[in-house]
Amino acid sequence: MTVAVAPPKRRPKRHPLRAEAVRGLGPLTGACVLLMFGVLLTASPETWQGGWEETANLMHNSLLIALPLAAAAGCWQGGRERRRRIEELWNTSVRTPLTRLLASALPVALWVAVAYLLAVVAASLATWPYSLGDHPYLAQVPGDTVALMAAVLLGHVAGRTVPTLFAAPLLGMAVYAVLGAAVHDDTGRPFDPAALAVDGLRPVWWQPLAMAGWTLGLVLAITLAYAARRRATALLPLAAAVACGALLAHTGSGLWRPGPYANRQACDTSTTPAVCVNARYAGLLPQVGDALSGVTGKLRGVRNLPVRWEDRDGESHADEAQLPMITPFGWSVVRGRLTEPKRYAWEAVQMLEGRGDCEEVPTRVSAADDAVTAYLAPNLSQDYFDRLDAKGDAAARADLRARLAARAKLAGMDEEHRRAWLSAYFAARGDCALKGVPSL
Incomplete structure (x- = not known):
């Protein structure tokens, strides 16, 4: 008698990013970023609830803390193979160094971006019942999201480059110090993605786009120069970053102008x-x-x-x-x-x-x-x-x-x-x- 043997079930193909996205440092980093924004929002809700501009400025100014946190998380993730002592084994993979880097860094960056966007939604919902007029200010949200993802990517490269367990906290402190110094430096303020927003002043419409091009272009250039097989490809994002940076520097103080309601009275x-x-x-x-x-x-x-x-x-x-x-x-x-x-x-x-x-x-x-x-x-x-x-x-x-x-x-x-x-x-x-x- 012949017994029919069922063929083994094929496992569904899963994207290599899935494992990194659902486990490991990515979800934990997203939770930490969301918790940080939750603490900042609930610490003094009476100072921003009811004003759309106050809410938008609080979310943007919180980047002074969120960017160092994102950079430190990316740095810790970048040094993971070294801590596990599998760096040599990982380098024998058929995947290119750039693919391996992005596969490890992108899930963390995406979780940070999702956490920030959830915080924006929560802050907007908290302001809505008490709003006194005006409208939500969301122009800076895309640029701020890109800056957070760029910070993760920059930290990841630093984590792979610097062979020390203290690289992540040191990088976080360094990023905080640089951003804090730029607050008091008029020369560096146009290039600062966390430049403090002031009530009554709004960025010109293209400023968030130029800031996103400046931060992401510069970080992509560093990443490609570190991990790409053809390092000359780093020249393209570097050129974009230089063009955006030149535009920001040329405009200077003109990047911020009185808002549409600054001189209007009801x-x-x-x-x-x-x-x-x-x-x-x-x-x-x-x-x-x-x-x-x-x-x-x-x-x-x-x-x-x-x-x-x-x-x-x-x-x-x-x-x-x-x-x-x-x-x-x-x-x-x-x-x-x-x-x-x-x-x-x-x-x-x-x-x-x-x-x-x-x-x-x-x-x-x-x-x-x-x-x-x-x-x-x-x-x-x-x-x-x-x-x-x-x-x-x-x-x-x-x-x-x-x-x-x-x-x-x-x-x-x-x-x-x-x-x-x-x-x-x-x-x-x-x-x-x-x-x-x-x-x-």
Whole structure:
């Protein structure tokens, strides 16, 4: 009797990168990079949630730590064969040195890139519910991803070249030192893939592409010069890197320009003064308007007021008053909400009076300023300071009596008389000569 023997099952062909991608240092490195971004994002979420630009800048500035970590991981992976003492055996493989290098380095680089992209997605999802306007800034994400992968590849070459167990930590520290030094060097800043992003400034549209060409081209040139059979092939990526580097160097400070919302204001003109915030935070305008509604309601019918409160850097125009600072997040604004509306209104009234730059203010004018502030937006801590003055020396007590009398007089006026007095008061707004300020 003939027994049929089934042929052995053929194992499915698997790509050689698969084993490296699912085991070993690649997944561990990706987890470490993702954990690092998680720590940075959760350390102070109140400083970036709600602002798309703040979120994008945090992710980009985190490269100062992520790039050394990626380089160190690549270096450790590059020295793996030497640590296992199979370097000579590995060199007998039919695969070319470049193929063996890329087969070992690419999985780690891909895991680092995936971890960074997951962190970007997580940060964007965390910002979305609290966003105040504007739109996500993703222009730098491709360039930053390429820089992280290039750091892994550069570290891998260093790990194969430097025969020491301490190569990985030393390379990580060296990369961190170089990037940190470039932060304070205007000459090296155009070439720094981790150059610190500044709120209000955005890179020109081609800067991330040129930076990717500079970093990846330079690292590919080093890799090909080290592992390629025909080392002349390194000239092509080197030429691309030189061209991108020349473009970055020629543009210099022009690589960063004011963002599209830098000088744009979103305004509520239904009140006097009008209330304006930077267009990046247009979603905050209703909250600011509500916080100032008590002030604008009491100023109805008063003349000589500024045209508007404005929210932008630099000196205000003569017919404008500066709005209290919204940024940096974490103080006045946390996760898209005003933290202390009453204090915000009090600060806005201080700006409205416009005497912050005056060196010396007489007691008469100081009492008038205090009375106006107490009427429009009283300070929640005023009672505490009044009690301190009441226990102070004779001068402090006399000053307190003058302030209390001025507050009582302004509060006791009829509406028409008070509007006329406030109109005369704001006519002398910002006048350090103080002759036009009416008495109380």
